[in-house]
Amino acid sequence: MNADQTVEVLRAAGEPTRLRVLSLLAGEELSVMELSRILEQSQPRVSRHLKLMADAGLIERFPDGARVFYRLSSDPLARRLIDTVLDLLDASEGEADDRRLEEVRREREAAAGAYFERVAPQWDRMRSLYVCESAVEAAILEAAGEGPFERVVDLGTGSGRMLTLLGGKARMSIGLDLSQNMLNLARANVTRAGLEKVELRHGDIFSTRLPKQSADLVLVHQVLHYLADPATAVAEASRLVASGGRLIIVDFAPHKLEQLREEHQHRRLGFADDEVKHWLAEAGLQPSAPIVLPPDVEGLTVSIWTADRPAVAEANAA
Ligand SMILES: C[S@@+](CC[C@H](N)C(=O)[O-])C[C@H]1O[C@@H](n2cnc3c(N)ncnc32)[C@H](O)[C@@H]1O
Missing domain, CATH: 3.40.50.150 (Vaccinia Virus protein VP39)
Known part of the structure; x- marks a missing residue:
């Protein structure tokens, strides 16, 4: 990464909501809807952050039918930078987000689990x-x-x-x-x-x-x-x-x-x-x-x- 690219990527990461997004996506790929719920921010607002980060190569956007999911970039340099930034954050910073992510996960798993128990026969x-x-x-x-x-x-x-x-x-x-x-x-x-x-x-x-x-x-x-x-x-x-x-x-x-x-x-x-x-x-x-x-x-x-x-x-x- 040259100096200009590094500055662009750091700028894209350098904002509290965007750091939270990086930290959440380090756990798993998430849809805009899920991110908006966990961050407690409107979808258009979250989408603006996501676009900026995707343009800078920090995250990848992938449409899936009518939904859009995001995940961390698979580029090794971008990943190194993300890992370094996330390492610097206090673990306590993301506790509320992690709790809401866990809630989203539990609901999703409960719905899928109940579905399979129901359709098994x-x-x-x-x-x-x-x-x-x-x-x-x-x-x-x-x-x-x-x-x-x-x-x-x-x-x-x-x-x-x-x-x-x-x-x-x-x-x-x-x-x-x-x-x-x-x-x-x-x-x-x-x-x-x-x-x-x-x-x-x-x-x-x-x-x-x-x-x-x-x-x-x-x-x-x-x-x-x-x-x-x-x-x-x-x-x-x-x-x-x-x-x-x-x-x-x-x-x-x-x-x-x-x-x-x-x-x-x-x-x-x-x-x-x-x-x-x-x-x-x-x-x-x-x-x-x-x-x-x-x-x-x-x-x-x-x-x-x-x-x-x-x-x-x-x-x-x-
Ligand atoms: C669509 S069924 C396919 C079952 C089988 N492979 C077949 O083709 O008939 C998906 C199966 O994956 C199981 N499953 C879903 N999530 C799982 C997980 N995290 N670990 C293990 N099994 C899981 C479900 O309980 C279900 O039995």
Whole structure:
């Protein structure tokens, strides 16, 4: 950064509300609506601050359907500057904001959690409402490869469909989910499928507590669009991928079905290839070109992103 750019960036950060925004976005990406609520300022006012900071390269703006979200810049120099500035702030400065952020988060998680507990019994039918399930599953099987797999981990397993789809190729599998109702269904489904070596765990995709590089196949099927911080979930999923192993993420390509937010608790209306590939590469995996399935009647397109952790060469290899 030259001197002029540094001054511009410092100016953009040098205002109390803008420092608060930086501190909040260091925690997670947020919509204008959420920021305005946490900062207790009107949306137009918050938008003005955000525009200035985005123009200076401190934060990134990304529209998602009719909403606009913001996150910290991914530029390493800008990040260094932001970290330095935030380090200087007294921890007590942001306490009220953190409390309101926590409130927003709790409400969001409670709404999503209640939704999954409620829809669990119908989930297997609902999954196929939007897309052609058999085509998606055939593509997932192909993307996973032949196997056999030592350990398959399915994050946000829901009713366990990925476990039953791939379980036959796995020596053991783990399905993790936040919803107990979903886990109960998954238990019934894997038993019905005759799969024995399957563990179903209550847990959070953001901190799975599973050992690093412990699975040769990790799946995140139709989960990312519910999450407040999909980048962190991708990092955690990637952390689990063993040397020579593979991560498969299945989700929607960007779409315009706003009603899915209200009716089905979607937070993000799909993901662009570049965004997901960037997260995968940041997490140290090698992404392949995504598989994009043909859109359904509503215009929803399913994308399958795969990424590998290169095999570590044997120490004594010739
Ligand atoms: C749309 S369902 C998909 C389930 C399954 N992967 C499938 O495709 O059938 C999303 C699942 O993610 C789970 N989920 C949402 N947030 C989660 C989190 N933070 N950690 C773990 N699971 C989560 C929900 O409980 C739900 O079962």
